[in-house]
Amino acid sequence: MQPYLVPIGVLFPCMADIKVGTTVHRFDLSPILAIFRLVPEQGHHFPPYRAGQYVALRRDNCRLTKRVVQSDGRIIYLPDLDEHGNQRRGPVTHSYSIASAPYETEREGWLEFYIILEMYADGKPGRLTESLFQMDSEDDNRVTYFTKIAGDFTLERRAAPFDNVVFVGTGTGLAPFASMIKQLHHEGKDGPFGRKRYTLFHGNRGSAELGYHQQFLDIERSGILDFVYVPTVSRPSPEEYRDHTLGKGRANNLLRAVFGLPLKEEENVLRAHELGEDSEPAEALARRAVRPVLPAHLSRTQLLERMTSENTVILTCGNPRSMEDILHVAAVRGIKCEREVW
Ligand SMILES: Cc1cc2nc3c(=O)[nH]c(=O)nc-3n(C[C@H](O)[C@H](O)[C@H](O)COP(=O)(O)OP(=O)(O)OC[C@H]3O[C@@H](n4cnc5c(N)ncnc54)[C@H](O)[C@@H]3O)c2cc1C
């Protein structure tokens, strides 16, 4: 008797949404930060997407953890061990903002990601990112992806009516902005651009971690877009201190400096005084904070002109506390602010 064959996608509709891609390029900015390029499963294309969207990636050999509630109610995640004391392995899926521009994917086929190796408080690596960073180009380069591309952190949805768009990305929170700026630059090549002005603050610990740095400098220099790039390093080495093309300090503090506001750490000291709390811990942090310095070729006045309250939107992505502060700063200045939720 002929077996009755049901297409697998009918039995398991969600399985039809999963494919296995291959990593074809990896550029290490540091031992814990890399740009990965993923090509789709053979015979397939990635679906179309808008700059600012994200996609879910999975690896199946991740070291698994289990949730443990401690006696004080705190939740921690510990290695999930089998009966022989070996850490169980299995699939872990997470979302990643797409750092490639849609035109790059159309032309080249790949999606690009700017990913940091997650570290738990005890120094152990995150489940999925450990597996991604351990991939080797020859034998173990497969990454499962979901074919649904999601998210509404796009220029169309978040920035359409504004003349001034200010991006503030910390760490890998740059990824959606990298996609947007590359796409805008590409589209700008095809005809006269509108009167929108784009300003990007990207803060990371050191200059090696400033992903897409040269590309942003090139885009700025090309003059095709009205684009100003403000790179800043929060842990400058002596050499980076001497490099006047780089900003210094955390991105949120640089933005505060442009607006003439105190550093976040200084504001915390004032708040402790107001509340009558012990201000010493906040003072110690304020003393250690790296003072914000703009790249030498940029002035406060020039940047302020690009951030007038009535027609500016700030888009921010990355460190949650940095985003909180940027929302606060924007509210103080009466500027609309949108953040990527993650
Ligand atoms: C929309 C979106 C876009 C993103 N884009 C980027 C990007 O462009 N680049 C980037 O580097 N990252 C991005 N991320 C973060 C990314 O999705 C992952 O959270 C990150 O890479 C860590 O994954 P991991 O498996 O290595 O860490 P995990 O092992 O998942 O650890 C992360 C935290 O989860 C907790 N945890 C550990 N084990 C468990 C468990 N068993 N169950 C539940 N929680 C647990 C721990 O508190 C730990 O600190 C994005 C996230 C979102 C939501």
Ligand SMILES: NC(=O)c1ccc[n+]([C@@H]2O[C@H](COP(=O)([O-])OP(=O)(O)OC[C@H]3O[C@@H](n4cnc5c(N)ncnc54)[C@H](OP(=O)(O)O)[C@@H]3O)[C@@H](O)[C@H]2O)c1
């Ligand atoms: N799109 C997303 O959803 C997304 C994007 C990126 C990252 N993530 C997640 O974020 C985590 C960290 O990744 P990362 O290295 O990219 O970023 P990060 O560790 O947050 O560091 C990047 C920059 O943020 C600054 N920063 C740290 N704490 C801050 C604070 N409290 N206030 C203001 N600035 C602060 C750092 O300054 P210092 O040098 O002074 O610490 C550094 O300049 C990872 O777990 C990753 O999974 C998610």
